[in-house]
Amino acid sequence: xxVYDYKLTRVxxxxxxxxxxxxxxxxxxxxxxxxxxxxxxPEKGFRAKCPEENTKGLAATEFTKKxxxxxxxxxxxxxxxxxxxxxxxxxxxxxxxxxxxxxxxNGYAREYYGLAKESWCN
Numbered sequence: 001x002x003v004y005d006y007k008l009t010r011v012x013x014x015x016x017x018x019x020x021x022x023x024x025x026x027x028x029x030x031x032x033x034x035x036x037x038x039x040x041x042p043e044k045g046f047r048a049k050c051p052e053e054n055t056k057g058l059a060a061t062e063f064t065k066k067x068x069x070x071x072x073x074x075x076x077x078x079x080x081x082x083x084x085x086x087x088x089x090x091x092x093x094x095x096x097x098x099x100x101x102x103x104x105x106n107g108y109a110r111e112y113y114g115l116a117k118e119s120w121c122n
Contacts, residue, residue: 019033033086035090044060053119076093
């Protein structure tokens with residue numbers, strides 16, 4: 001993965017973050033989304049399959065927001081385009097530490113590499 005010092009613009013959910021992409025040509029929007037590779041966090045809102053998943057999804061999103069807000073140096077590590085083409089796959093590094101690892105270690109995510117997802121509604 002290549003590491004960049006791009007400014008983060010927003011947190012969409014526990015495993016998806018927007019970052020400034022001024023390098024994109026006009027008329028494209030100057031933002032890309034990075035999907036944290038190798039993890040699955042619960043969905044929130046209308047994407048959640050049950051109230052428990054929504055609650056867990058909101059908690060994962062809040063964890064990601066707080067972790068990033070508390071960091072002094074935020075970097076984006078890009079591996080490749082995701083399978084849908086609109087996002088990139090990679091990681092967010094907070095003071096040199098992986099958001100991917102933090103999500104898993106703190107119980108907000110499971111490892112996921114594109115096969116069948118395990119339900120959060122148990």
